[in-house]
Amino acid sequence: MGKRVGMEVSIAAAEAVKQCNVDVISAYPITPQTHIVEKLSELVANGELDAEFFCVESEHSALSVCVGAAAAGARAFTCTSSQGLALMSEITFIASGLRLPMLMILANRTLSAPLSIWNDHSDAMMIRDCGWIQFFVENGQEVYDHVFISYRLGEDPSVLFPVIINMDGFILSHVIEPIELIEQEKIDQFLPPYQPLYRLHPDRPITMGAYALPSIFMETKKAQEVALRSSIPKILETWKAFGEMTGRYYSPVETYKAEDAETLLVTMGSFGETASVAVDRMRKEGRAVGLVKIRLWRPFPFEAFKRATLHAKQLVVIDRAISVGACGPVASEIKAALYGEPVRPSIYNFVAGISGRDVAPSDFIKMVDKAEVEIEEGNREGFELYGVRE
Amino acid sequence: MTETLNVFAVRTLTQKEYFAPGHRSCQGCGEALAVRLVLKALGRNVIIANATGCMEIVSSPLPFTSWRVPWIHVAFENTAAVASGIEAALKVLMRKGRIPKKKIVTLAMAGDGGTADIGIQALSGALERGHDFIYVCTDNEAYMNTGIQRSSSTPFGASTTTSPAGRMKMGQITWKKNMAAIAAAHNIPYVATACPSYPIDLVQKVRKAAEIPGPAYIHILSVCPTGWRSAPELSIKLGRLAVETGIFPLYEVEYGRYHLSIDFPKLKPVKEYIKLQGRFRHLTDEMIEEIQDRTQREYEILRERMKRGF
Numbered sequence: 164m165g166k167r168v169g170m171e172v173s174i175a176a177a178e179a180v181k182q183c184n185v186d187v188i189s190a191y192p193i194t195p196q197t198h199i200v201e202k203l204s205e206l207v208a209n210g211e212l213d214a215e216f217f218c219v220e221s222e223h224s225a226l227s228v229c230v231g232a233a234a235a236g237a238r239a240f241t242c243t244s245s246q247g248l249a250l251m252s253e254i255t256f257i258a259s260g261l262r263l264p265m266l267m268i269l270a271n272r273t274l275s276a277p278l279s280i281w282n283d284h285s286d287a288m289m290i291r292d293c294g295w296i297q298f299f300v301e302n303g304q305e306v307y308d309h310v311f312i313s314y315r316l317g318e319d320p321s322v323l324f325p326v327i328i329n330m331d332g333f334i335l336s337h338v339i340e341p342i343e344l345i346e347q348e349k350i351d352q353f354l355p356p357y358q359p360l361y362r363l364h365p366d367r368p369i370t371m372g373a374y375a376l377p378s379i380f381m382e383t384k385k386a387q388e389v390a391l392r393s394s395i396p397k398i399l400e401t402w403k404a405f406g407e408m409t410g411r412y413y414s415p416v417e418t419y420k421a422e423d424a425e426t427l428l429v430t431m432g433s434f435g436e437t438a439s440v441a442v443d444r445m446r447k448e449g450r451a452v453g454l455v456k457i458r459l460w461r462p463f464p465f466e467a468f469k470r471a472t473l474h475a476k477q478l479v480v481i482d483r484a485i486s487v488g489a490c491g492p493v494a495s496e497i498k499a500a501l502y503g504e505p506v507r508p509s510i511y512n513f514v515a516g517i518s519g520r521d522v523a524p525s526d527f528i529k530m531v532d533k534a535e536v537e538i539e540e541g542n543r544e545g546f547e548l549y550g551v552r553e
Numbered sequence: 554m555t556e557t558l559n560v561f562a563v564r565t566l567t568q569k570e571y572f573a574p575g576h577r578s579c580q581g582c583g584e585a586l587a588v589r590l591v592l593k594a595l596g597r598n599v600i601i602a603n604a605t606g607c608m609e610i611v612s613s614p615l616p617f618t619s620w621r622v623p624w625i626h627v628a629f630e631n632t633a634a635v636a637s638g639i640e641a642a643l644k645v646l647m648r649k650g651r652i653p654k655k656k657i658v659t660l661a662m663a664g665d666g667g668t669a670d671i672g673i674q675a676l677s678g679a680l681e682r683g684h685d686f687i688y689v690c691t692d693n694e695a696y697m698n699t700g701i702q703r704s705s706s707t708p709f710g711a712s713t714t715t716s717p718a719g720r721m722k723m724g725q726i727t728w729k730k731n732m733a734a735i736a737a738a739h740n741i742p743y744v745a746t747a748c749p750s751y752p753i754d755l756v757q758k759v760r761k762a763a764e765i766p767g768p769a770y771i772h773i774l775s776v777c778p779t780g781w782r783s784a785p786e787l788s789i790k791l792g793r794l795a796v797e798t799g800i801f802p803l804y805e806v807e808y809g810r811y812h813l814s815i816d817f818p819k820l821k822p823v824k825e826y827i828k829l830q831g832r833f834r835h836l837t838d839e840m841i842e843e844i845q846d847r848t849q850r851e852y853e854i855l856r857e858r859m860k861r862g863f
Contacts, residue, residue: 185637186645213649215641220678224634227627229674231602231638234625237646239638257627356651363623363639365598365657370618373625379615 165344165409172303172335173198175244175272175342176268179310181212182350185266186237186357189217189228189392194248194280195332196270200242222247223252226254226267233325235372236362238314238547241266244332245272248286252293258325259294261371264317264357265325266310271432272332273518279518282332284432284484287460288492294387296394298328301435303340305458306330306332308411311345315354316401320391322394323360330462331433331483345409353408391462398459416462416471417456420446424453426531427508429480431457431493434522438481441527452531457493465500468527472501479507479534481549482525485514490546498544509543515550526550566593566756576619577611581785583792584608584691586749588662589687591773595658597622598821600643602636603711604663604672605629607698608691633679633688636661640684654778665706666696669730678704680739687762687769690732693733693777701780705730708800710840710846711759711832713780718835728847736770737806743769744806746815750776750792754803755813761805774801782831794826799852804859811858823848 170178172221177199180188188199188207206212215232219225222243229239243251248268248269252355258265273279274286287297296317300306307394313326330336353460361369375383400416406412419439435456445452454476457464472478482491489495494512511534516522530549537545562786573590578585588608592599601624603609609626612619638644641661646652660681668690676688695713696702703716703725712724738742743765747755755773762769774795776788783791795801798821803814823845827833836844 186649190642191639215643217637217682219634219637219682220674221633224637224675225679227631227634228638228641230627231625231635231640232642233638234635235600235639235642235646236652237638237642239642253628254631261625262628281601316846363625364599364652365600365623368597368621368623370613370620370624373613373615373618374610374613374626383615486718 165339165346167343169339169341171198171337171339172306172330173337174202175307176310177206178344179307181206182345182347183238183310183314183354184212184356184365186241186534187215187229187232187239188241189219189225189232189239190241190243191219191222191225191247193222193244194243194246195267195272195336196247199268199270210362217235223254226251226258228462229265230258230263231260232255233265234363236259236357236359236364236538238357242270244270245274245286249274249289251535252290255290255293255295257372261389262323262387264323266313266317267325267327267535269327269329270332270336271329280519282334283517283519284329284482285436285517287327287329288484288486290491291461294324294391295461296324296391296398297329298458299325299329299431299460301433301456302456303335303342304411305412305413306335307342308405308409308413311350311354312401316398318357319397320360322397324391324394327346327431331535334433380410392536393426395462395464403416413458415459416467417458418456418471419456421453421455421471425449425451425476426453426535427475427476427478428452428454428527428531429457429472429478429493429497430454431460432483434481434483434516437522437524438527441524444524445528445531463496463500468497468500469504472508473504473506475508477511477534477538480510480512481530482514483516485517485548488497494546509538511538512546514547520550557850566752567596569593571621572612573619573621575647577614578607579785581776581778582650583749583774583788584693585611587691587755587773587775588805589761590749590752590755591660592622594756595660595763598656600639601661602627602632602661603623603640604632605665606664606667607693608662608664610698629667631675632661632663632667633676636686636688637679637682637684638658639688651721659684660737661686661688663690664698665690665692665694666704668692669706669732670704678743679734680770683767685768686767687759687771689771689773691773691775692732693775693780694729695780697777697780706732709844710836712835713832723835723837723840724832727832733770733772733806736772740809741768741770742766742808746772746774746801746803748774748792748796748801750789750795750802758805780832782834783829787829791826791829794821794829797821798823798825798826799848802852802855804855810862811855813855813859816856820849820852828851
């Protein structure tokens with residue numbers, strides 16, 4: 164058992180990055196990501212981490228530096244939020260197209276306008292289709308653990324994808340939680356130094372980032388698509404290996420009191436812990452309510468999600484972002500995932516807690532109440548923004 | 554004329570080609586020639602980060618490549634940042650003993666659009682951070698790859714598809730951005746201008762840039778017959794005329810000290826340079842006179858700087 168220490172989640176994240184012995188760090192400060200880069204700067208300045216650290220002039224360059232570094236065979240790290248991600252979004256698509264492993268921690272924050280530093284998932288949803296492996300974690304321990312998991316996974320020669328860990332800004336990034344740290348010897352075994360299949364080096368010249376005409380573009384895109392989809396077994400394997408090392412086992416979709424539930428709450432990120440409190444309260448009242456938490460967002464775990472939800476009568480999907488003019492992005496994903504099933508649950512979608520609006524256990528209960536009534540009355544595909552003052 | 558500007562000494566260069574023949578550049582492309590010479594100057598121990606643009610498009614149609622050295626293209630505006638990452642990776646991986654220690658030059662290459670316009674922020678950042686790399690801007694004075702649109706490096710008066718000569722406007726109405734001066738303002742160890750019409754001078758500057766630790770910036774005028782509406786066989790001559798008229802003086806700024814690579818007691822009239830190019834065809838004598846005056850004035854400033862040494 165590792166040492167259990169109370170620490171800010173951002174600091175724990177930085178400690179994990181240090182334990183991965185990363186080679187190149189490149190970032191630009193943006194709230195609420197700042198504590199991670201501040202801590203990493205400190206670790207490098209004190210000689211606790213031997214890495215090249217660059218505070219670059221923009222997020223666009225932050226990710227570009229990581230791309231160059233990863234192409235030359237280094238283990239690279241960046242982190243950002245919101246507008247910063249928007250600025251680097253161009254390069255997110257290129258990093259995955261070039262199949263360069265690296266890690267980005269995204270301290271999720273609202274996209275402007277209006278400007279807001281608080282938390283929601285609108286930044287993550289903007290780059291939903293960028294081709295990275297994307298996790299949404301629920302607490303500080305998961306952030307810490309997934310740093311190791313992400314590097315080992317992304318650098319696997321059968322995977323070779325960059326990875327994003329989404330953690331809710333402030334709600335996770337700025338809170339102090341008990342974190343069970345892992346001994347360095349264990350990490351060194353779990354995560355050996357990065358051995359790239361290909362790297363930019365004069366001894367074996369290669370061309371990276373060639374352009375493709377229509378006659379060959381689709382083939383390259385299909386190769387990428389097949390590779391990302393096929394990474395699911397490797398993701399499961401990596402989680403299993405991690406579980407064997409630490410006793411903490413993760414899965415693409417986690418359930419809580421869901422087996423016999425008629426109504427299932429569906430959440431992503433830090434909503435999960437609050438929703439589980441709400442589930443406990445409702446269970447006490449004898450209501451058959453459970454919880455399904457999506458941890459793996461891309462590649463989307465269709466099979467695991469179906470296994471976890473198809474028995475339910477209704478799903479109450481809580482999105483922390485809105486696709487303006489449509490509905491919550493998680494809900495639309497789920498509707499698409501279940502559409503082909505002969506018998507499928509009704510799906511009621513709430514968009515809640517955007518821009519950091521607090522969502523308490525009682526709010527989850529209210530949403531379940533509302534959804535159950537609406538569905539009973541025949542509104543099987545409802546969508547609304549929860550908690551708006553009118 | 555000094556020995557380094559002697560065109561015949563080009564035979565002393567290596568016969569090895571690192572930028573392979575068979576690429577798809579236009580006839581008479583000054584940029585392809587510049588890149589070929591830059592690579593001859595550096596040899597095999599180099600890694601290139603190339604911006605989107607002509608050079609990227611003519612050299613890398615999947616699954617082919619013209620590059621016999623490691624090469625990466627990521628995007629348009631971030632070449633200096635990608636090169637920063639490569640340089641950092643080489644440094645740290647050698648320090649940690651994960652790759653053998655040896656001198657590998659990191660070379661960033663971009664056109665004038667990728668440098669003076671969209672890439673200037675990333676370039677400024679990389680120069681300020683002090684990475685040990687060479688940045689080469691191959692300046693053909695417009696967005697040639699997308700079809701001859703004006704950039705901030707397009708000279709006054711030039712007609713492009715977005716600064717066309719019309720009844721109200723006589724082509725580009727702004728003066729060329731002075732990128733070499735902007736690079737020099739970062740107080741980096743080495744800045745130079747070059748032109749493939751002076752191949753030995755170009756090669757020596759690239760070698761010097763590689764030897765000097767820290768960032769180096771080389772601005773290379775690259776004649777573009779397609780965009781300049783000039784005869785392909787005149788590319789070398791046009792490059793020479795650009796220098797001889799003072800339109801594009803060859804100089805170095807080494808640790809802040811200016812040095813003219815070639816100084817002409819009397820400059821040729823700019824008209825000799827202008828009259829060979831269709832992009833200037835519409836210019837009136839008054840406009841040519843204006844260009845002549847400004848060219849002379851700027852050349853004098855450069856000469857004074859050289860005398861002063863800074």
